[in-house]
Amino acid sequence: MSEDFKVEIVNPEKSFLVKEDVSEVVVPAFEGEMGILRDHISIISFLKPGIIKILSKSGDENYYVEDGIVEFKNNNLSILTSKIFDLSNIDKSKMQILLKEAEEEANKPKIDDQAKYLIDQKIDVLRSLN
Amino acid sequence: MASLDDLKKRIASVKSTQKITKAMKMVAAAKLRRAQESAEKGRPYSEKMNNVILNLSNGISDKENAPKLLSGTGDDKVHLCVVMTSDRGLCGGFNSNIIKKAKSFFSKISNENKELKIITVGSKGNDQLKRLYGDKIIENISFKESKNANYFDADKVGKIIIEKFESGEFDVCTIFYNQFKNVITQIPQAQQIIPLNNEGDENNSDESYEFEPDEDEILSNLLPKNISTQIFKAMLENSASEQGSRMSAMDNATRNAGEMVDKLTIVYNRSRQAAITKELIEIISGAESL
Numbered sequence: 001m002s003e004d005f006k007v008e009i010v011n012p013e014k015s016f017l018v019k020e021d022v023s024e025v026v027v028p029a030f031e032g033e034m035g036i037l038r039d040h041i042s043i044i045s046f047l048k049p050g051i052i053k054i055l056s057k058s059g060d061e062n063y064y065v066e067d068g069i070v071e072f073k074n075n076n077l078s079i080l081t082s083k084i085f086d087l088s089n090i091d092k093s094k095m096q097i098l099l100k101e102a103e104e105e106a107n108k109p110k111i112d113d114q115a116k117y118l119i120d121q122k123i124d125v126l127r128s129l130n
Numbered sequence: 131m132a133s134l135d136d137l138k139k140r141i142a143s144v145k146s147t148q149k150i151t152k153a154m155k156m157v158a159a160a161k162l163r164r165a166q167e168s169a170e171k172g173r174p175y176s177e178k179m180n181n182v183i184l185n186l187s188n189g190i191s192d193k194e195n196a197p198k199l200l201s202g203t204g205d206d207k208v209h210l211c212v213v214m215t216s217d218r219g220l221c222g223g224f225n226s227n228i229i230k231k232a233k234s235f236f237s238k239i240s241n242e243n244k245e246l247k248i249i250t251v252g253s254k255g256n257d258q259l260k261r262l263y264g265d266k267i268i269e270n271i272s273f274k275e276s277k278n279a280n281y282f283d284a285d286k287v288g289k290i291i292i293e294k295f296e297s298g299e300f301d302v303c304t305i306f307y308n309q310f311k312n313v314i315t316q317i318p319q320a321q322q323i324i325p326l327n328n329e330g331d332e333n334n335s336d337e338s339y340e341f342e343p344d345e346d347e348i349l350s351n352l353l354p355k356n357i358s359t360q361i362f363k364a365m366l367e368n369s370a371s372e373q374g375s376r377m378s379a380m381d382n383a384t385r386n387a388g389e390m391v392d393k394l395t396i397v398y399n400r401s402r403q404a405a406i407t408k409e410l411i412e413i414i415s416g417a418e419s420l
Binding site: 013015030031042043044069071078 | 168171174178280339340341342343351
């Protein structure tokens with residue numbers, strides 16, 4: 001189908017997910033959420049903590065990411081991330097731990113603006129999930 | 131000549147050593163499969179990362195103001211060498227190959243009157259380098275507790291390196307590790323990670339990218355990640371190499387022990403027969419003299 005494109009998510013350990021029949025992907029880019037459809041212009045951007053939404057005919061999927069890079073080129077979307085969780089079968093207690101860690105991080109006295117921004121984002125997202 | 135009892139003990143001890151080496155070989159073989167798998171699975175990430183950085187660095191028009199991690203400090207007076215070895219021994223030439231490679235690089239650097247700083251990852255490398263380069267080693271990192279190479283550990287090493295780079299402690303960073311080719315062959319590698327060496331890589335995509343935010347910001351976000359990724363890749367290659375090297379070393383040891391047992395058994399049988407013959411002769415000659 002002409003509406004589809006391919007998405008590939010890799011983390012350092014393995015290729016996390018490959019999907020060929022994706023109609024839209026929403027990624028939490030650094031400067032705001034970004035929806036990507038087929039024939040999007042080639043783009044490179046990086047991610048802030050948030051939720052990746054993958055919409056396809058076989059159903060929608062949601063993933064939580066902490067950081068990463070997106071590259072879109074020739075109808076191939078690659079997402080490189082070091083921390084990613086599938087939201088459909090995630091452990092609630094694990095999210096609680098992540099939230100706690102993030103809150104501790106945010107309370108540190110020495111923190112620069114960008115890090116502060118990222119950590120606040122993380123806390124917001126994690127709170128909304130829990 | 132050793133007595134029969136001694137020989138018997140000797141054979142028993144070699145046999146039990148053989149059992150140990152055989153078991154180690156089996157364990158290494160099982161671990162190797164896993165390590166190899168994860169090394170292969172880890173490749174797409176580092177390749178993709180490289181691609182993106184390549185595309186980015188070609189997109190940068192203003193080379194002068196490029197981030198320092200990419201273009202270097204403009205100097206190459208102080209070299210930081212990260213020597214990555216294993217935490218365990220009994221793996222053939224694995225560690226000494228890396229050390230050999232690293233040492234030849236070290237002497238090259240000191241011949242050029244440049245300053246040398248060393249970070250060792252893994253305790254075996256530290257043990258071997260301590261004697262000659264003890265004063266140059268600024269840090270020793272060991273991941274004895276973690277079972278498999280994981281990104282978390284690599285990230286820690288990466289952060290240490292970047293911290294040192296940003297405080298201006300060195301100009302050039304090179305990592306040493308063994309690249310896994312196959313079970314018998316591991317190639318010691320020296321890879322320069324700061325400044326990033328992209329020479330030789332042809333950029334065949336003439337496509338221009340949209341960047342969000344701008345190139346500089348993405349690059350400065352990406353480059354530290356790339357350091358960790360490269361170190362993680364080296365760790366994966368290293369752990370596969372270590373198991374491969376151990377497997378072939380233990381295979382050799384098992385075979386040698388087998389040969390030794392065979393030889394000792396022959397000696398044992400000969401001396402047993404000799405003793406019997408001697409006794410017989412004594413009895414016969416005793417009977418004849420009557």
